[in-house]
Every structure is written in structure tokens, then in C-alpha cells.
Amino acid sequence: MTTTVSLDGTATAADIKAELALRVADLKSRGIVPGLGTILVGDHPGSQVYVAGKHKDCAAVGITSLQVELPADATQADVEAAVLSLNADPDCTGYIVQLPLPGHLDMHAVLELIDPAKDADGLHPTNLGRLVLGKAGPLPCTPRGIIELLRRHHVPITGANFCVIGCGVTVGRPLGLMLTRSSEHATVTMCHEATADITAHTRAADVVVAAAGAAHLVRPDWIRPGATVLSVGITRTIEGVLGDVHPRVGEVAGKLAPTVGGVGPMTRAMLLKNIVEAAERQAGETPPA
Numbered sequence: 001m002t003t004t005v006s007l008d009g010t011a012t013a014a015d016i017k018a019e020l021a022l023r024v025a026d027l028k029s030r031g032i033v034p035g036l037g038t039i040l041v042g043d044h045p046g047s048q049v050y051v052a053g054k055h056k057d058c059a060a061v062g063i064t065s066l067q068v069e070l071p072a073d074a075t076q077a078d079v080e081a082a083v084l085s086l087n088a089d090p091d092c093t094g095y096i097v098q099l100p101l102p103g104h105l106d107m108h109a110v111l112e113l114i115d116p117a118k119d120a121d122g123l124h125p126t127n128l129g130r131l132v133l134g135k136a137g138p139l140p141c142t143p144r145g146i147i148e149l150l151r152r153h154h155v156p157i158t159g160a161n162f163c164v165i166g167c168g169v170t171v172g173r174p175l176g177l178m179l180t181r182s183s184e185h186a187t188v189t190m191c192h193e194a195t196a197d198i199t200a201h202t203r204a205a206d207v208v209v210a211a212a213g214a215a216h217l218v219r220p221d222w223i224r225p226g227a228t229v230l231s232v233g234i235t236r237t238i239e240g241v242l243g244d245v246h247p248r249v250g251e252v253a254g255k256l257a258p259t260v261g262g263v264g265p266m267t268r269a270m271l272l273k274n275i276v277e278a279a280e281r282q283a284g285e286t287p288p289a
């Protein structure tokens with residue numbers, strides 16, 4: 001049996017928040033007050049928890065919070081009006097529209113209306129295009145958090161074989177783009193529900209990232225002993241929160257980012273980092289690499 005090392009996102013995020021608090025204090029000493037806005041539509045239970053966590057984090061590092069809440073039956077026009085209002089608000093350095101939106105709303109139309117300079121999630125088409133072209137800009141929070149978690153725990157990335165399960169817009173797709181930049185240069189296999197013989201890909205991987213949103217999809221026999229595994233997707237059931245990675249994978253993996261306390265806190269920390277960097281850019285500075 002392998003002794004698994006936990007990739008502790010809560011502790012790592014705490015370190016990052018302490019570093020960011022110093023940068024926020026420096027900005028404030030020069031009269032620049034970073035502000036994060038959130039737009040939450042409806043009463044999705046996970047989203048309410050995540051947005052509350054984001055504002056708690058802001059308070060901890062000295063970032064101002066602006067919260068917009070709209071009912072589940074808000075119209076496309078209501079949501080777009082909230083976006084335009086934050087685009088115009090000088091107290092808002094950057095903001096996010098919490099996803100998923102209720103099914104009757106057009107997510108892509110909403111995301112396209114965000115001012116790319118205020119896009120704290122890096123999900124505006126302009127910023128995703130900048131990522132493809134290797135230009136500086138805000139990076140999607142979960143993929144950025146995954147790479148930062150691996151780096152801070154000395155998991156090799158360059159030349160490593162990654163298997164990313166799930167091709168969603170917030171995690172899988174941008175993660176594939178980020179891991180193949182010249183600064184990372186990993187070899188990435190993207191898997192999805194139509195992948196034939198998925199275990200052939202997971203068993204060949206040094207690092208498996210499970211971001212499919214399918215409870216306990218990844219089983220112990222899918223993993224090469226000693227490989228690194230990150231459980232990203234979450235399914236909420238009446239029995240509680242279930243991750244994409246079966247708990248017994250911990251008996252095989254060398255390093256494991258658990259479903260709770262792994263990548264989630266890193267996602268939140270990277271949102272703060274995107275806001276601090278946006279404030280620095282808006283002040284005409286180049287954020288540290």
C-alpha cells in the first residue's frame with residue numbers, strides 16, 4: 001500500500017492569502033482599494049456556499065466586496081444589466097458571474113458582456129484567446145489553482161503525462177491550454193464521456209485531474225501506484241458531498257488533492273490573486289510572475 005501525501009489546498013491557500021494581504025496593503029497605502037464583485041443568480045446550494053466563501057476571503061485579505069444577488073427567475077436582461085453596472089462601477093476592480101446560471105439564461109452572452117479588464121475569472125473570450133496566444137491576462141481560477149498547488153508541493157509538471165477528465169469551460173479546457181504552455185510543457189490527454197478505454201489513459205498518467213462532475217468515477221484500479229490525483233468535480237447528494245475520485249484511490253495514489261480541502265480553497269485563492277493583479281495592472285504596474 002502507498003502512503004499518500006495530501007495536497008492540502010486549505011493550508012496552501014492560507015499561505016497565498018498571507019502573501020496577497022501584503023500586496024493589498026501596499027496598494028491601499030498608495031490609495032488603490034481592490035474590490036471584487038460577484039453576481040449570483042438563483043439559489044443553487046453550492047453556488048451560495050462558494051460565493052459566501054469568496055467574500056469571507058476578501059475580508060481576510062482586505063479586498064472590498066460588492067455582492068449582487070438576483071432571483072432564480074431573473075431575465076437575461078436583468079443579468080446583463082447587472083454586468084453592465086459592474087463594468088461601470090469604479091469601486092469594482094474585477095468581478096465574476098457565479099456559474100452555473102439557471103438553465104433559461106445564455107451563459108456565453110453574459111460572459112461576453114463582461115469588460116475583459118474586469119474579468120476576474122479569465123472566462124471572457126478575449127482572455128481565453130489571450131491564453132491560447134500565450135499573452136498575459138487573468139487566468140481561470142480552478143486551473144490556475146491546480147497548477148499552483150502542484151508547484152508548491154513540488155509535483156513535476158514539465159514533461160509529465162497528465163490525464164484531464166472533463167472538458168468543461170471552467171476547468172478541463174483551460175487547464176489543457178495552461179498545462180501545454182511553454183512555462184509548463186506537460187503532455188496532456190483530455191478525456192470525456194466518449195473516450196474509449198479511459199483507464200488506458202488514466203493508468204499511463206503521472207497526474208490525473210478528475211473534473212467531470214461524476215461521483216466516484218475514478219476508482220483505485222484506474223491509477224498507477226504512486227501517481228498524483230486531484231479530485232476536482234463535486235456532486236452534492238442527500239448523503240453529502242461526493243467527489244469525482246473514489247475515497248479508496250487514496251490507497252494507491254502517491255499524492256492526492258482531496259475533494260474537500262484540495263482544489264476548492266485554491267480556486268478561491270486564485271480569484272483573490274486575479275483581483276490583486278487586476279488592481280496592479282490598472283495602476284500601470286506589471287504583477288510579479
Ligand SMILES: Nc1nc2c(c(=O)[nH]1)N[C@@H](CN(C=O)c1ccc(C(=O)N[C@@H](CCC(=O)O)C(=O)O)cc1)CN2
Pocket residue numbers: 046049050053096097098099100121141142170234241259260261262263264265267268
Ligand atoms: N464563475 C465561476 N463559477 C464557478 C467556478 C469558477 O471558478 N468561477 N468554479 C466552480 C465553483 N467554485 C468557484 O466558484 C468553487 C468550488 C469549490 C470551492 C471550495 O472551497 N470547496 C470546498 C468544499 C465546499 C463544499 O462544496 O461543500 C473545499 O474544497 O474545501 C470553492 C469554489 C463552479 N462555478
